[in-house]
Amino acid sequence: MASLGDLERSVMDLLWDSAEPLTANDLRDDLAALGTDAKELAVTTVLTVLARLEKKGLVERERSTRPHRYAACSSREDHTVGLLNEALGSAQDREAVLARFIGGITADEAASLRAILDSVKSA
Amino acid sequence: MASLGDLERSVMDLLWDSAEPLTANDLRDDLAALGTDAKELAVTTVLTVLARLEKKGLVERERSTRPHRYAACSSREDHTVGLLNEALGSAQDREAVLARFIGGITADEAASLRAILDSVKSA
């Protein structure tokens, strides 16, 4: 799984948060609105990033409409889960890692984890 | 947290697996023994990588002995947990991610997770 740079990440966040596919211009504006720096990127910059994200398989492009419209291929959660599995990856010590990891989550999260485990178990 | 290249990762794996600190020569030999390619790296290559890992805070160096000896700063598990938290990190939807994640682990892991959760809860 490919790692993302700062700008790529920002673009993905916008796409993930958007219900509709967005155009490069939409994204340029949204990016400018995001940072307090108010720095406007060139549209070509956004397009380059989108092309790279497309090549990485993270973004789909509608070529039928004239301003092409871009959307994330998978949800943010699925992407994050991919990252988690990659981090855990080939580690043979998965359980040891999980043990330490559990130690660091909040009580609320532990509770919901337990609930999730229970529902999975019954399935 | 810094991500690791292939060689850096191999070196860290060796250091994590070793009970004792290792020298650059040890590592060069171990690396050659690892890959079936039997390609020997120059010692300076290993030293460069070790210096970079030290700068990243992943490796400690004993300068007192003449062939310097290198050891991992933290355990592989701790490092992996760091990666996990980094992956989860920016996500405000931690629970959603955890839910999907649980769906992907093995039954055995789910069982041990439950056990871990129980022990944490009682603590």
Add this chain to the structure above:
DNA sequence: GACGATTTCGACAGCTTGTAGAAGTCGAGC
């Protein structure tokens, strides 16, 4: 003080990411 082992410095290639100008293409309106 010289010599061999070891470390440090500097270097270079290849890849990734941010950034964008220049040039090509496409659709709408004349």
Add this chain to the structure above:
DNA sequence: GCTCGACTTCTACAAGCTGTCGAAATCGTC
């Protein structure tokens, strides 16, 4: 059909990261 502006593609470049070392400095020993 032809033109014009919007949109996309191509190409490029700088910075940073990683793998890879050779050359030069250093250190301990004989």
